[in-house]
Amino acid sequence: MILLALILVLVALLYIYFVLSHRYWKKKGIQHVEPTPIIGSLYENMTRSKSLADLIESFYKQLKQYRYSGLYNLTTPILLVNDLDLIKTITIKDFDYFTDHMNNAKEEVDPLWSRNIFAMIGEPWRVMRSALSPAFTSSKMRYMFNLINDSAEHFAEFYLKQNKDIISLEMKDAYTRATNDIIASCAFGIQCDSLNDRQNEFYVKARKAFNFSGIRQYIFFLYNSCPKLMKMLGIKIFSDEIGNFFRGVINETIDVREKNGIVRPDMIHLLLEVRKGKLQKDTSAMEDSFAATEEYNLNRKTTNIQISNEDITAQALIFFFGGFDTTSYLMCFLAYELAVNPDIQDKLRQEIQDTLENCNGKVTYEALMKMKYLDMIISEVLRKWPPTPVLDRICTKGYTIKATRSYEQDLQIKKKDIIWIPIFGIHRDPELYPNPELFNPERFSPENRRNINASAYIPFGSGPRNCIGSRFAIMENKTIIFQLLRRFSIVPTEKTDIPLKICPQQFNLTAKNGFWLGLKRL
Template sequence: METSTLLLTILTAGICLYYFVLSKLFHYKRLKIPHTRPIPLLGNMASLIFQRESAPHSLRNMYNQFCDAKYYCFYEFTTPTYIIRDPDLINMIAIKNFDSFCDRRNVVNEDIEPMAGRNLLGMRGDHWREMRKLLSPSFTSSKMKMMFELMCHCAKNFIDFLTIESGKTGKTYDMLDILSRYANDVVATCAFGINVDSFKYPNNDFFLLGKEVINFNSPRMLFAFLMHRNFPKIAKLFKLRMFSAKVDKFFKGVVTSTVKARDEQGIVRPDMIQLMMETRNKNHGATFDINEMTAQAFIFFSAGFETVTKTMCFMAHEITVNPDVQRKLREEIDDVLKVTNGKPTYEAINGMKYLDAVVNETLRFYPPSFSTDRICVKEFVLPPATPDSEPLTLKPGDNVWFPIYALHHDSKYYPEPEKFDPDRFLNGKVDNSVYIPFGIGPRLCIGNRFALMEAKIMLFHLLWHCDLELDIKTRNPLVFDKKTMVMMVEGGFWLKLRMRKSLIPVV
């Protein structure tokens, strides 16, 4: 094809696409649905693509622009997405009319990446229902209690490392590094039944591959994510992978060897793999082969590694820059240690009200995901977005978002939203309908109890043994990274840790 012909073809295709977008835009204008005029092809993504704003702040700014609307239209490239601002409407969609919005978008193509593509997050319809029903017993209170000692053992390895490294003089750490080691060890033992000490052996395969899985800052990962999410046919054509084949091979090998060892030796552990093994030969509901087990264990690993690590980093940062919070939390920890004779129990840590408030406020301030989505599967009529607009009929395939970060930072629901204030969760004034760090409705994060316990155990042991101090490298306030689509900060989470002079002894 000659150059002139190729350019003419591209120009024609661009014009057609532009007018396709404009036709949708005119539709929203007629219905008087609030929106910001999109840029051809880029939609409302220009500030993100050109790294002028971080993703959380970009969406919050648009959220604030339409403060009188129940929802507004946002263009994710050429795809119109409806951002639901009104808490009552969020509840209507996510809970009361869940059957019309039961699916989510899967950003991993199962044909290209069978392991990552068959995860619970992206499953749809009856397949999701069966898998959710099967995996839910892994995260009951009784299972959490059984995993408590495993997590405490990982926390002890963490503290032993800090004791040797920091001592009384203290040492400055990038908290993302050391807390990701703890998170890695917790998930490895609780999900895969493998004891890993990433403090003694920082180059173990589990830890190194885990860092590769969560490296959303890499240009390659970001490009693959955006292509799969917005242009799936092109991504499939060029066989773009989110995760390397090496990752697939490693995790399949781990699950295969674990299942084989348990079958041969009669080993039973309170974890996800065990539950899936027990379901293999049942004739009802979902059944599992090694590929299915690997897919679910992998998403549990990646979510438990990445999101919990970041949450723990934000927690450590906030209690360091807010010394009154650190003091009050340490007093509560010391009280628990005295009551339990230096042997904290599952019930004791779960009963700590101020610890709970600190964790909840961290999740309000820095939710694991700045938004969550639903896909319409049955025609549904949204009420008018504003008093002078018309109702909107959603069709199967249409996307809606719930702007978690923006809701959590809305002064209408949270007085002084930019202030880190755990006390707001002690006075009973937080409205649960606008506190959704783990999502909402039946598709609420299945591992939220696991994540909360993992974070609480870490923070308990850390303040039991260490003072957290500011360092010259500490950035305050934190600045969200503009080069990624996840909630990451620029410059790292640098803090100085110093062993406490007086400790509540272990009896």
């Protein structure tokens, strides 16, 4: 009898946890994606039959007529916000209620990950963001431009020396080697040559640190929902091996610089200036990209802020993560679109040649930023292939979404409730972007930009919690494609998938069968 009672109790608990939890949105009268038992709404992504981007787009299309709708990540309810005005309200106007990301980690679970600007939460994030913002302005990007341009020239010259008419490449591998060397130089002060020394330690460690395919792609979700389990299992975003390697690099670099008074135009120098309280925001007007994020005043004092070597390591690592992984994917999509749209590529090459003539053969940061057509192309790549398919926020204090339609009631959002914004669906909405599958840089011409709703174009996020490194990512892409196209045409090969298919196995957008393209000597 006791055994039977225990079985009945267990069945009841499982029913409550897995079945009743999936009635959350129905009880609230909210239109929602019907969940699969236990797994929730993301079944197709978890079984690798559909990418998260495609799934988010399908949810958006299915429920876009509602300002918001519901779905489930396992048993956790998530509010999917579809309405552009409501997105602006949540991410900007009422940002104080939605300041945090869901994939944060507590310091006792993962000390290094918890201290980076992406994962930090609450007041510590506000102070750190205010302190770091001056390091990511346009003027500071100009400060690092020569380092990036030297690496981009080396990247292009490496393939030029192969003396082949067409070089077939898997662009993700090629670009991660380029971005590895750029970030190693700009964020860690280390010189690498990952094209010639293909197994250099820095590149090998980076590949290992930022490989989030397979089971590792779900770690971010588990950190938020099961932090105690993560701590018990000893699972970290960056393993102790990886963390200790990069700590060693940072500590040694800082020690050498401080002992010898070395100043180098890179991110470590800027972070050290933040630590000393010497870095002030440059308010001078400079040419900027349309896709670059706006910086918001968080009204936080940043003098006497305590920034340790561990903090600098954490910021350098997340900076590396964005540059090595996310930015290289953007480069791949850029190369693909230029290869399958040769007329657009030819027009861009003409702008590159005109710019070189005006610069006497040596491009400058200012000249690069003034290239209108290049910026239109980058903006369209970010529209069609945003770095992440969904934007997340966590409610940090009770909030009410007021009813504005006849069928709505005021919706109470509780602390720790999760909000998702379907970037991939919004960016491919034909009502916002006619013929969204078409790669059309003219959408972002100076004449057309004013017609774009800011909340309908959010490749780097929205509001004060947007991507702090957007300017660096854009500059990196522009510089590499500039140096590549002045020497090569990017062409499809027999291995190129046309149209490109999104890989369902990874969280980030990437090609199912790789980015196989050719470099044809001019």
